[in-house]
Amino acid sequence: MFRIIVSLSLILLIVSCAVTEKHVTHDNIIKDRGNYKYAAWQPDASTGFEAINVLLDEVDMLIINQDYNAGADKLERVLRIKPNYAPAWSRLSWLALQMNSPERSVQMAKRSNSFAYSDPQLQLLNWSFIRDASKILRDEESYYRATQKLESLKAF
Amino acid sequence: MPSSKKKTAPNKKTTAKSTRLKAGASKKRKAKKRSTGKRLKPRRSSVRKKAFFKPSLIISLLSLCLIFFLVYLFILDQRISQRFEGRIWQLPAHVYARPLELFVGKSISLKQLKFELEYLNYQKVEQLPQQPAQYRYWENAFEIKTRNFTFWDGNEPAHTIRVTIENNAVTQLIDIYTGQNNDLVRFDAGYLTGIFPAHSQDRVLLRLDDVPDMFIKMLLLIEDRRFFSHWGVDPRAIARAMMVNFYAGQTVQGGSTLTQQLVKNLFLSQDKKLIRKINEALMSLLLEFHYDKKLILETYLNEIYLGQDGRRAIHGFGLASEFYFGKDLKELSIDEMAILVGMVKGASYYNPKRNPENAKQRRDLVLNTMQALGLLTVRQSAKLSNKPVVTAKHAKSGLYPAFIDVVKLQLQQDYQAEDLSSEGLRVFTTLDPYIQFETEQAIKNTLPMLANNKTLQAAAVVVSPLNGDVLAVVGDRNPTFKGFNRALNAQRPIGSLIKPIVYLSALERQSDYTLATILDDSEFIVTQANQPDWQPQNYDKETRGDVTLYEALLNSYNIPAARTGLDVGLDKVVKTLGVLGADQQIAAYPSLALGAVNMSPIAVVGIYQSLSANGFHSPLRSVFAVLDKNKKPLERYSLEVKSGVKPEAVTLINSALIDVTKYGTAKQLSKNLTIQVAGKTGTSDDFRDSWFAGFSADIVAVVWTGYDDNRPTSLTGSSGAMKIWQNMVKEIAYKPYQLPQSPHLSKHWIDGKNGLLTEKNCKSAVELLFVDGSQPVQKSDCVAGKKSGWFFGLFD
Structure with missing residues (x-):
């Protein structure tokens, strides 16, 4: 009898994991700090500036060491090199979430989206930040809009 | 009482008699006293005389003196310990410009890089740069050794690099020693000015460990050879000085120790009274009694007066090294150290900037003394003596009063004025020295062409479109004038600069307005309760019937703008201004639609920054970060953005503003600039104010010209402020403004x-x-x- 209960429990657990929609939340980003980077942030050859890659490597080190302020400073240096570099704005949005600044996170994600018109993957990520930040802010309208946007982008 | 009457009576009678008679009477009285046997008084007197010389009295008096002396010593001691155990100095805040960063692809001209190196007091050399802050160049290549520098986000080590510039961009950045590409190099931040306490003393604190051994040896050799063996006062040095001065017949040598010099500078006046010398000696002994020699030496190194820079007094070898040679003390060559040590004798007479010949003679004397004592070889001494006296080219402090006003305004939100001038803060600002220089030049060179008088005023503010960083501020036709700052405080009607905001408010209603919407350019009258009627007119007093919104903005027609403002609602226009960054109370009168609202240039630039960033407003920022005196971060001002308008509507407006500079009221710009820009002219009633606000991809700039007494200038936006803007942007903007891409x-x-x-x-x-x-x-x-x-x- 005990074996049956244990087996059923395991099956239930596996099934529930499989059907649960996997989405990035504030909490699991923090838990997964060692491997926090999103594919949408990966620098591509189009940045045109090797300096950006150097700074982003430094940002990674700082974030792993939880020095978020210094990480944000480095990202600002990236933006001074290339103001329309959407992944850097997106990282600032993520950092703002880590630093409990949801309003700032929303604005940075919007700014990132304003440069990411041809990058649906990054837009998706930014909208997920907006949704998470809106949840923290208890801004239902914004949360609903972000969720809808995420759905439409996923469909796209 | 009766006896006294008897005595006074004869006196009255003898008032007219001669003094000789008085003397006779006196002798008689004395004789009478003796004859009556009254000998007590004389006896008492002799007893007193004897008592006066009694040892116990002497001891008492000496004890009293000793007590007084000890009390006095105690007071002196209190003065010393209060100063030494509290904060010895009020340290001014040091304000720095933004650091230059180089990387492959960075937009920079040869002219700018040369300017930046000179601004940072880098020394041009013929050979490969060996020392920090040296460079050489030929054609389009530079070889530079940068300085090590501590920023708010860590230390930037020195780099030795070769930089190649082609077509106003860095094409190669190589580490000279390894031959490898160097991806990113950050230069040290240039010193702008200090925020000083009332006495205007400035210093950069040194720790003894940071001072080269050679420098200490040199200083002690010249100023106080027995420093580590005396007790604060050196009788041998005093005796030697007295002998030398006696034979010379004048004061040619002093016998003061470093401790005495320190005491004199910290606690006493500069006069030459005996009492001051006694105090100096006593306090020196007390100081040595209480404190370690190393602390006394370190304090001396930081206290010593070494010259004047305008109002600013240069104190300590740390600041003197930066001020005279543009380097840290540990980076100085031996001959430069000798110059500083030589200055101790007379900071003004041996000032290497003002009196290089005197400084050279004194330096050579120091070098010869070192050679005589075996610290230098004959060859070394001769070689160093042959070197010319070379100082940093220019002192930069106090050059940017208008920008510093903006910095103070930001810092006042977090710091008290007293802390700013006493805590030794290191303030890293956003000022771009090259942009500041070119902005000043544009105003200085263009104003005389606009009016043949010296009262036409101008102000300009340049910010970064990306983040609202304030890059340059000029508040007067004389940029170094420390008075009324027009960039910050002049509130003037902005005229047609408001029209893009009026039309933006309309274009946000996408179902009602597009750039092609037909507007009515025919006369109309606004009737207002308790107000006179208002009838807007076009600049040329003509009307054109139907015009598109685009054409109305291009040519800055007043009537369509007023109609649109009234149609979308003046409250909506006020709201849009607020979203774009205007943080002042604005009254929603109909004339608002034509710019009848007073704003300062810095307020206007905030609004246009939002337009340049496609509706994302970044509050203006003039300070990145503040460090404490130990270079530990205190405050960091991070990038902020706020959006509140539809980005697509802003893009539409910006597309029209590009065309304003090609076909509209600012069309001269496209002829005179090589890059695409967007902008708007503004003229207030009767030509009292001439404005231009515009942007490229790398700068947003607003220029205002007008008279302080508000009299007409006869200048429009395009014939006045735009000329300055154009001359400025020609030099400072590298990247053309491009409309953001949007799938919609x-x-x-x-x-x-x-x-x-x-x-x-x-x-x-x-x-x-x-x-x-x-x-x-x-x-x-x-x-x-x-x-x-x-x-x-x-x-x-």
Whole structure:
């Protein structure tokens, strides 16, 4: 009898994991700090500036060491090199979430989206930040809009 | 009482007699006293005389003196310990410019890089730079050794690099020693000024460990050879000085120890009274009794007065090294150290900037003394003595009063004024020295061409479109004038600079307004309760019937702008201004739509920054970060953005503002600039104010010209402020403004006469940007009016 209960429990657990929609939340980003980077942030050859890659490597080190302020400073240096570099704005949005600044996170994600018109993957990520930040802010309208946007982008 | 009466009576009678008689009477009285046997008084007197010399009295008096002396010593001691155990100095805040960063692809001209190196007091050399802060260049290549520098986000080590610049961009950045590419190099931040306490003393604190051994040896050799063996006062040195001075017949040598010099500078006046010398000696002994020699030496190194820079007094070898040679003390060569040590004798007479010949003689004396004591070889000494006295080219402090006003305004939100001038803060600002220089030059060189008087004033503010960083501020036609700062405090009507905001408010209503919307350019009167009627007029007093919104903005027509403002609602215009960054109370009168609102140039630049960033407003920022005196971060001002307008609507406005600089009121710009910019002219009533606000991809700038007494200038926005703007932007902007790409916007050909769709070859066709779905559906009958005849017909 005990074996049956244990087996059923395991099956239930596996099934529930499989059907649960996997989405990035504030909490699991923090838990997964060692491997926090999103594919949408990966620098591509189009940045045109090797300096950006150097700074982003430094940002990674700082974030792993939880020095978020210094990480944000480095990202600002990236933006001074290339103001329309959407992944850097997106990282600032993520950092703002880590630093409990949801309003700032929303604005940075919007700014990132304003440069990411041809990058649906990054837009998706930014909208997920907006949704998470809106949840923290208890801004239902914004949360609903972000969720809808995420759905439409996923469909796209 | 009766006896006294007897005595006074004869006196009254003898008042007219001679003094000789008085003397006679006196002798008689004395004789009488003796004869009456009254000998007590004389006896008492002799007893007193004897008592006066009694040892116990002497001891008492000496004890009293000793007590007084000890009390006095105690007071002196208190003075010393209060100063030494509290904060010895009030340290001014040191304000720095933004650091220059180089990387492959960085936009920078040869002219700018040369300027930056000179600004940072880098020394031009012929050979490969060996020391920090040296460079050489030929054609388009520079070899530079940068300085090590501590920023708010860590230390930047020195780099030795070769930089190649082609077409105003860095094309190669190599580490000279490894031959490898260097991806990113950050230069040290240039010193701007200090925020000083009342006494205007400035210093950079040194720790003894940071001072080169050679420097300490040199200083002690010249100033106090027995420093580590005396007790604060050196009797041998005093005796030697007395002998030398006696034979010379004048004061040629002092016998003061370093401790005495320190005591004199910290606690006493500079006069030469005996009491001051006694105090100096006593306090020196007390100081040595209480404190370690190393602490005394370190304090001396930081206290010593070494010259003047305007109002600023240069104290300590740390600051003197930076001020005279543009280097840290540990980076100085031996001959430069000798100059500083030589200055101790007379900071003014041996000042290497003002009196290089005197400084050289004194330096050579120091070097010879070192050689005589075996610290230098004869060859070394001769070689160093042959070197010329070279100092840092210019002192930069106090050059940017208008910008510093903006910095103080930001810092006052977090710091008290007293802390700013006493805690030794290191303030890293956003000032771009090159942009500041070119902005000042544009104003200085252009104003005389606009008016042949010296009272026409100007102000300018330049910020970064990305983040609202304030890059340059000029508040007077004389940029170094420390008075009324027009960039910050002049509140003037902004005129047509408001029109983009009025139309933006309209374009946000995408279903009602597009760039092709036809507006009514015919006269009308606004009647207001308890107010006189208001009738707007165009600049040329003409009316044109129907015009497109685009054309109205391009040519800055007043009547369509006023109608649009009233149609969308003045409250909406005020709200849009607020979202774009205007943080002042604005009254919603009808004339607001034509710019009857007073604003400062810095307020206007905040609004136009939002336009340049496609509606994302970044509050203006003049300070990145603040460090404490130990270089530990205290405050960091991070990038902020706020959005509140539809980005697509801003893109539409910006597309029209680009065309303003090509075909509209600012069309001269496209002829005189090599890059695409967007902007708007502004002129207030009766030509009292001339404005231009515009942006490229790398700068947003606003310029104002006018008179302080508000009299007419006879200048429009394009004939006045725009000329300054153009001369400035020609030098500081590298990147053309490009409209942001958006999947929701598309271009269509529109007939400018009726706002309907047309073909490219229609005579009055203009290509306008639309939010998808908002473009006109109806087609114009312009087909007949083709642009040209048979040639284009071939292609049709």
